[in-house]
Amino acid sequence: MSELGRRLASAAPDDPAAEQRAWELAHAAFVRRLARSDRRATRRRMAGLAVVTAALVLAAAITSAGSVVVQLVADRMPGSAPPAQTPKPQRVTFPAGGKLLVVRGGWASLVRRGAPPRRLGPADEATFSAFGRYVAVAHGRRLTVYALDGRRVWWLAERQRVHTVRWAPDGLRIAYRTGPLLRIVDGSGERPRTLGAATGRAAAWRPGADAVLAYLRTPSVVALVDVATGEDVARVRPPARTRTLAWSPDGRRLLAVGPHELRLFDRHGRSVRTEGPPAGQTFAAATFAPHGHRIARRLAPLRGSPPVVWQPSRTAP
Amino acid sequence: VLRAAPPLRRRDERALVRAAQEGDAAAFEALFRAHWGMAYRAAWLIVRDRQLAEDIAQEAFVTAAGALDRFDRRRPFAPWLRTIVARRAIDAARALAVRREVGEDALAALGAPAADPDLPDRQLLDALAALPLEQRAVVVLRHLLGMRTGEIAAVLDLPRGTVNSRLRRGLDALRPMLEERGR
Numbered sequence: 001m002s003e004l005g006r007r008l009a010s011a012a013p014d015d016p017a018a019e020q021r022a023w024e025l026a027h028a029a030f031v032r033r034l035a036r037s038d039r040r041a042t043r044r045r046m047a048g049l050a051v052v053t054a055a056l057v058l059a060a061a062i063t064s065a066g067s068v069v070v071q072l073v074a075d076r077m078p079g080s081a082p083p084a085q086t087p088k089p090q091r092v093t094f095p096a097g098g099k100l101l102v103v104r105g106g107w108a109s110l111v112r113r114g115a116p117p118r119r120l121g122p123a124d125e126a127t128f129s130a131f132g133r134y135v136a137v138a139h140g141r142r143l144t145v146y147a148l149d150g151r152r153v154w155w156l157a158e159r160q161r162v163h164t165v166r167w168a169p170d171g172l173r174i175a176y177r178t179g180p181l182l183r184i185v186d187g188s189g190e191r192p193r194t195l196g197a198a199t200g201r202a203a204a205w206r207p208g209a210d211a212v213l214a215y216l217r218t219p220s221v222v223a224l225v226d227v228a229t230g231e232d233v234a235r236v237r238p239p240a241r242t243r244t245l246a247w248s249p250d251g252r253r254l255l256a257v258g259p260h261e262l263r264l265f266d267r268h269g270r271s272v273r274t275e276g277p278p279a280g281q282t283f284a285a286a287t288f289a290p291h292g293h294r295i296a297r298r299l300a301p302l303r304g305s306p307p308v309v310w311q312p313s314r315t316a317p
Numbered sequence: 318v319l320r321a322a323p324p325l326r327r328r329d330e331r332a333l334v335r336a337a338q339e340g341d342a343a344a345f346e347a348l349f350r351a352h353w354g355m356a357y358r359a360a361w362l363i364v365r366d367r368q369l370a371e372d373i374a375q376e377a378f379v380t381a382a383g384a385l386d387r388f389d390r391r392r393p394f395a396p397w398l399r400t401i402v403a404r405r406a407i408d409a410a411r412a413l414a415v416r417r418e419v420g421e422d423a424l425a426a427l428g429a430p431a432a433d434p435d436l437p438d439r440q441l442l443d444a445l446a447a448l449p450l451e452q453r454a455v456v457v458l459r460h461l462l463g464m465r466t467g468e469i470a471a472v473l474d475l476p477r478g479t480v481n482s483r484l485r486r487g488l489d490a491l492r493p494m495l496e497e498r499g500r
Contacts, residue, residue, distance in 0.1 A: 001463060004456075004460045005461045007441055008358070008362060008442075008457070009354075009358055009461060010437060011439075011442050012357075012361050012442075012461075013367065014354065014358075015367065018371040018374075018375075019354075021371070022357075023349055023350075023353075026345075026349055026375070026378035027342065029379040030337075030342060030345050033386065034340050105332045105335050105336065106328055106329065106332035107332050117341075119341070119343055122332065
C-alpha cells in the first residue's frame with residue numbers, strides 16, 4: 001500500500017458496531033445460501049469425505065497414527081499376488097468417541113462422529129501429542145501447539161519452513177525439521193535446540209521412555225540418537241531414497257522404506273530383512289500394524305493400487 | 318484508529334474461501350473480518366457518509382455471501398470483493414448527486430466532514446472530499462484498495478487513459494497535503 005493509502009486507511013473512521021451489524025446480515029445471507037444449496041452441498045460433502053478417507057488410508061500407511069485408530073480391512077495374505085483388476089473396497093472405521101485429525105485444504109481440523117469439524121488453524125502438516133491431548137501444527141515457518149478445544153497453547157517461529165513434526169511417545173519433546181537441521185523443543189514450547197543436521201522427511205521416535213529418535217542424517221545414514229544425551233545409539237544404512245522410517249510398537253524393529261526396498265533393522269541397527277516391491281511397482285509408504293507382526297505397505301502408482309498387508313516371516317527375534 | 322484484521326496470505330485466503338463454499342461459517346467470518354475494515358473505509362472515503370458507507374459495505378458482503386457458489390476459488394478473493402464495494406460506492410455517490418434537492422451552493426458543503434470532528438489527518442480527508450467524485454473515487458480505488466488501472470477502468474467503465482488522467486489530477490490536488498506531511 002502506498003503512503004497515501006496508509007494515511008487514508010488510518011484517517012478514515014472505524015465503526016465496530018457497524019461491523020457487527022453487517023456481520024449479522026452477511027451471516028444470515030450465508031446461512032440462506034447454505035439452505036438453498038443444501039442438496040448440492042451434501043453431494044460436495046460426500047465427495048469431500050471420499051477425499052478425507054483416501055487421505056486417512058494414506059496417513060495410516062505413512063505415519064504413526066497417534067490416538068487415531070484406522071483399521072484397514074484388506075484380505076491380502078502374506079505372499080499373495082498383487083491386487084486383482086477389481087480390488088475389494090476397503091472400510092475405514094472411526095472409533096466411537098475418538099477424534100480424527102485431518103489436514104485438508106491448508107487447514108488442520110479435528111473431526112469426530114456426530115459433530116461439526118473443529119478448525120484449529122492453517123497447516124501444512126499436523127500431529128497429535130503422545131496422549132492425544134494436543135495437536136502440533138507446522139505451517140510455514142511456524143510450529144504451533146493447539147489444545148483440542150482449538151485454543152492456541154504456544155507457538156514458535158523458525159527462519160525456514162518447519163516440517164516433519166514428530167511428538168515423542170513420552171510427550172516431553174517434539175522433533176521437527178527446519179532448513180538443514182533437526183530441532184527439538186520441549187512439549188511445553190520451551191528450550192528449542194538443534195539436535196544436528198538432517199535431510200529428507202523421515203524421522204520416528206522409538207516407542208518407550210528412552211527418547212531415542214531415528215532420522216535421516218544424510219541420504220545414506222539413518223542415525224538413532226538418544227535425545228537426552230545427544231549421543232548416537234546406532235547408525236544404519238537405509239535403502240536408497242528412504243522416505244519413511246517406522247518403529248514396531250515394541251520398539252524392537254525399525255523399518256526403513258525406499259521406493260525400491262523395505263529394510264528391517266533390529267534395535268541395534270542390524271539389518272534383519274529386506275523386501276523388494278512386485279515387478280513394475282515401487283513402495284510409496286509402509287508402517288507396522290498395531291500388534292507389530294504385520295506391515296501395511298502402499299505400492300505406487302497409487303491409482304488402482306490399494307494398500308496390501310505384508311507379513312514378514314519374523315518381525316521379532 | 319486503524320483497527321484492521323491482519324492481512325491474509327493468499328494461500329490462507331484460498332483455503333478460507335474453499336471452506337466457506339463448503340459451508341464453514343467460521344471461515345466466512347474470517348474472510349469478513351479480514352476485509353470489512355478496508356471495504357467500509359473505502360466506501361466512506363468515496364461517499365463521506367457513515368450510514369451510507371455501512372450500507373455499501375454491508376451489501377457488498379451480503380452479495381458476496383450469496384454469490385460464493387459462483388466464485389472461482391482459483392482467483393483471489395480480495396479483488397473480487399473490492400470490485401463489488403467499488404461499484405456500489407460509486408453507484409451510491411452518483412445516486413446522491415442525482416437526487417440532490419438543494420442548490421449547488423448547498424452541495425458544496427456535502428464534502429465537509431462536519432459529523433466527524435475527531436478524525437486524524439483531517440486536512441488530507443478534507444482535500445480528498447473536495448475532489449470531484451470522478452477523481453476521488455479513482456484515488457481511493459488506486460491507493461486504498463490497491464486496484465490496478467485496468468481494474469479501475471473496468472469498474473468505472475472508462476478508458477485507461479481517462480483513469481490515469483483523473484488520478485493524476487486528483488493527486489496534484491492532494492499534493493500540498495502530502496508534501497506538508499513530508500516536510
